[in-house]
Amino acid sequence: MTREDKKLHDVQSGMEGPRDAGGHPTKDERVVGPILPGAGEVAARPARTLWGDAFTRLRKNKLAIIGLVWVTIVIALALSADLWVPRFFAEPTFTGFGSLEAPSAQHPFGTDRIGRDVFSRVVYGSRPSLSVGVLAVSISLALGLILGALSGYYGGVLDAFIMRTADVFFAFPYMLFTIALLAVLGPGLQNVFIAIGILGWPSIARVFRSSILSVKENEYVDAARAMGASDLRIMFRHIMPNAIAPIIVYGTMSIGGAIITEAALSYLGMGVQAPTPSWGSMLSEAKALMIPAPWLTIWPGFAILTTVLAFVLMGDGMRDALDVKMKD
Amino acid sequence: MALLEVSDLKTQFTTRDGVVRAVDGVSFALEEGHTLAIVGESGSGKSVTALSIMRLIPDPPGKIAAGKVVLRGESVLDMSDADVRAMRGDRIAMIFQDPMTSLNPVFRVGFQIGEALRIHKGMSRKEADARAVEMLDLVGIPNAPHRAKDYPHQFSGGMRQRAMIAMALACDPDILIADEPTTALDVTIQAQILELMIELQQRKGTAIIMITHDLGVVADMADDVMVMYAGKQVEYGSADAVFYSPQHPYTWGLLDSLPRHDIDEKGTLLPIEGQPPSLIDVPPGCAFHPRCPYAQAVCRETCPELREIEPGHMAACHFAGTDSLVRGRVATAEGEVR
Numbered sequence: 001m002t003r004e005d006k007k008l009h010d011v012q013s014g015m016e017g018p019r020d021a022g023g024h025p026t027k028d029e030r031v032v033g034p035i036l037p038g039a040g041e042v043a044a045r046p047a048r049t050l051w052g053d054a055f056t057r058l059r060k061n062k063l064a065i066i067g068l069v070w071v072t073i074v075i076a077l078a079l080s081a082d083l084w085v086p087r088f089f090a091e092p093t094f095t096g097f098g099s100l101e102a103p104s105a106q107h108p109f110g111t112d113r114i115g116r117d118v119f120s121r122v123v124y125g126s127r128p129s130l131s132v133g134v135l136a137v138s139i140s141l142a143l144g145l146i147l148g149a150l151s152g153y154y155g156g157v158l159d160a161f162i163m164r165t166a167d168v169f170f171a172f173p174y175m176l177f178t179i180a181l182l183a184v185l186g187p188g189l190q191n192v193f194i195a196i197g198i199l200g201w202p203s204i205a206r207v208f209r210s211s212i213l214s215v216k217e218n219e220y221v222d223a224a225r226a227m228g229a230s231d232l233r234i235m236f237r238h239i240m241p242n243a244i245a246p247i248i249v250y251g252t253m254s255i256g257g258a259i260i261t262e263a264a265l266s267y268l269g270m271g272v273q274a275p276t277p278s279w280g281s282m283l284s285e286a287k288a289l290m291i292p293a294p295w296l297t298i299w300p301g302f303a304i305l306t307t308v309l310a311f312v313l314m315g316d317g318m319r320d321a322l323d324v325k326m327k328d
Numbered sequence: 329m330a331l332l333e334v335s336d337l338k339t340q341f342t343t344r345d346g347v348v349r350a351v352d353g354v355s356f357a358l359e360e361g362h363t364l365a366i367v368g369e370s371g372s373g374k375s376v377t378a379l380s381i382m383r384l385i386p387d388p389p390g391k392i393a394a395g396k397v398v399l400r401g402e403s404v405l406d407m408s409d410a411d412v413r414a415m416r417g418d419r420i421a422m423i424f425q426d427p428m429t430s431l432n433p434v435f436r437v438g439f440q441i442g443e444a445l446r447i448h449k450g451m452s453r454k455e456a457d458a459r460a461v462e463m464l465d466l467v468g469i470p471n472a473p474h475r476a477k478d479y480p481h482q483f484s485g486g487m488r489q490r491a492m493i494a495m496a497l498a499c500d501p502d503i504l505i506a507d508e509p510t511t512a513l514d515v516t517i518q519a520q521i522l523e524l525m526i527e528l529q530q531r532k533g534t535a536i537i538m539i540t541h542d543l544g545v546v547a548d549m550a551d552d553v554m555v556m557y558a559g560k561q562v563e564y565g566s567a568d569a570v571f572y573s574p575q576h577p578y579t580w581g582l583l584d585s586l587p588r589h590d591i592d593e594k595g596t597l598l599p600i601e602g603q604p605p606s607l608i609d610v611p612p613g614c615a616f617h618p619r620c621p622y623a624q625a626v627c628r629e630t631c632p633e634l635r636e637i638e639p640g641h642m643a644a645c646h647f648a649g650t651d652s653l654v655r656g657r658v659a660t661a662e663g664e665v666r
Binding site: 220233237238 | 413414417
């Protein structure tokens, strides 16, 4: 085909642009003009990342921020308890006060049946709750992410095997299964982590698997494979970061769920053992005194309610923030 | 010896309804620095041919059933998985149709361009980043050092395709496979991307396999053209030969269905009637015969072999090169004009 023909073709397709003597497009044409509308403005705009965008959106969600602030406060109180509680209040296990005192300046939340300061017990009680929330969910995440990733990425027999196992876990009533597991492992905080953690993986695995299934169809995964990337690299570099958003949301909400489960188990006497305080066991001890000493139930109950609510609000806010389709 | 030789390549997919012969006996050779265009309708096996060369056919359900792919004397189909990975991106690179989805949204553009360099050349993060900036500059992205730090969603479609080209060429591959690289772009941007590819090919001597259904693209770029229909090659030869003396009625159909200001002032486009056949149930004889206006009894019974019509120009039609077909075509064309 001759040069003239090419020119002719260019004219037909509306491709004619400024050209130098050799028929090549001039440098100017490539750099300015309609190719890059507003290239200058782009340079001036601050660099925004996916996560940066998400945080900007999260900040606009008041409920999520309230949740975040409350979670931060609870974590700060739990971590710093040793520094200030014993100086102003009694140790949570100190029994020297008069029994069943109503809230007062000295004991803001009152005292319990054997004279322990309820405020200091509520503060210390946050420790098992938060640690169960975080550790049990970490165990679920570790198991669920690995199994969900294998399931979604490789598919086939492995997928079927993992997902049917998950179905078996789902087939048992959750609370009953937890209690049965604790009956085998024995009560105690450490075993509560393990039990809740082990029982939590199937839902995480399912969520992650479906997320991977959709991400893996993207062309950039094909592009990575065509670039010579190994399976591991494709999995961890290209698929995981794009599939992780629903897990962050689900994980955050699961922390709330794990706190409730811990409280329920402690209430039933399978969790934290006396005299260590936990919100669930405090409720359990208070159940006979609900009418004469309502402060014994109100404060630990309030702590559970607000903390779980805060985690759920945070998770909800993250779901909205990480949803790219909701881009403003 | 040619850079890449493909002979009698057959790729099949096993589906519930039967075996799909997506590529059925394709042979071609690609010389150093040349451009081969693979042309055909959707589903004619163009992309599967390219993916087979890269050994990117998902198995199962796909399988390369027969044939040879020889890259510089080395058989690609016999390579170990590790060798294939070492080849992909380094010796043969690929760019995809939709630049909007072929960049990973969570990584900076520069990082992604550098990834192949880190994989194949063992470069450090810093070296790869520096090279990525050079590549972005090479493909005409202004302010490259700054833009390399941007995320894909901050790039326009044309810029993303430029970035994809930069990514593919980062390791200086012998062959660049471009699977409809301009289909998803605006017409003005299409022209720029093609010019860019031509320019880079001249500078770097990369051989290109261009998969397209846009004959305008073929006219701009290709040295050789292979026309595919229903998984088979129907015509193969130099671009000049295929454009100026097309031998297969399907190629005529493709050319006639293009708007051509220079020839047909009446502005009538002649579409090819009918639909491409299902690859599970390919018609007996010549796969094109149900749509071919010149089909004879023989076309319904025997599948025409690909044969040389003139030196270097092959066609798979019983009547290619014979007078009867040409006379038939002229008569039809006159009929249409009248």
